[in-house]
Amino acid sequence: MFTDIHCHLNDKAFDGIVEQTVREAEKAGTDLIVDSGFDSDSSLRAASHAESFCGVYFSAGWQPQEISRWKDKDMDALAALCRHEKCVAVGEIGLDYHYPDNPEKSFQKEVFIRELELAKECRLPVVIHSRDCAEDMIRLLKENRDKLVCGGVMHCYSHSAEMVKDFLDLGFYLSFGGTATYTGSKKVMKSVIATPVDRILSETDSPYLTPEPHKGSFPNAPKYIPVVVERLAQIKGLPAEALARRIRENAKTLFAKLPR
Numbered sequence: 001m002f003t004d005i006h007c008h009l010n011d012k013a014f015d016g017i018v019e020q021t022v023r024e025a026e027k028a029g030t031d032l033i034v035d036s037g038f039d040s041d042s043s044l045r046a047a048s049h050a051e052s053f054c055g056v057y058f059s060a061g062w063q064p065q066e067i068s069r070w071k072d073k074d075m076d077a078l079a080a081l082c083r084h085e086k087c088v089a090v091g092e093i094g095l096d097y098h099y100p101d102n103p104e105k106s107f108q109k110e111v112f113i114r115e116l117e118l119a120k121e122c123r124l125p126v127v128i129h130s131r132d133c134a135e136d137m138i139r140l141l142k143e144n145r146d147k148l149v150c151g152g153v154m155h156c157y158s159h160s161a162e163m164v165k166d167f168l169d170l171g172f173y174l175s176f177g178g179t180a181t182y183t184g185s186k187k188v189m190k191s192v193i194a195t196p197v198d199r200i201l202s203e204t205d206s207p208y209l210t211p212e213p214h215k216g217s218f219p220n221a222p223k224y225i226p227v228v229v230e231r232l233a234q235i236k237g238l239p240a241e242a243l244a245r246r247i248r249e250n251a252k253t254l255f256a257k258l259p260r
């Protein structure tokens, strides 16, 4: 009963092997997957995966590093996808200041706010990508709190443990993946400790960030969620099975369109 709340079966790394990847995940116990869009085409592919496989749901959105190709009409395409019965969230959306050649910060914020507005209109939670932009992210979310009517999740949480409380106060869940399994990732470990079990979620962000002990193999895949949850459970001092059940409940609470 494992849950991968964020992966990219829509990435070209899975071309031709999506069905095999979903079956391998089911065999490993990962029977609930959210395929996350990062632009219009990938959101459409995610929708088609959700239509093909019973345990696959999806989110639709434009990831900040992709928005140089973004056009006004993409907003209409996103809005249409958000009405799909298996679209559980708007995402992934957010801010990314990691590379100097990433899109202009002001443009990232503009698109992000429009996507938050869409989430409010569609009454959906948001899946947020946030890298090297902690101060701006917190400020922007606080300023746009009125748009977060259905809450959200900070996917692959990478900010400090001290900031966990800020995101919890805004009603957010925090999701952790492969980086929590890496030796030396003390920062992530501290954030897991700071996150209460009723706000924690598990993800792979596959095809990237393959968890230990499989690090180095590509693509990462939802079948590796059990090792992620085992590590999170170890940090929290809980049996893995109990945490997996808790994570499933959390996912159902956040993503209201998941079956009860």
Ligand SMILES: [Zn+2]
Pocket (backbone or CB within 6 Å): 006, 007, 008, 036, 092, 205
């Ligand atoms: Zn992602």
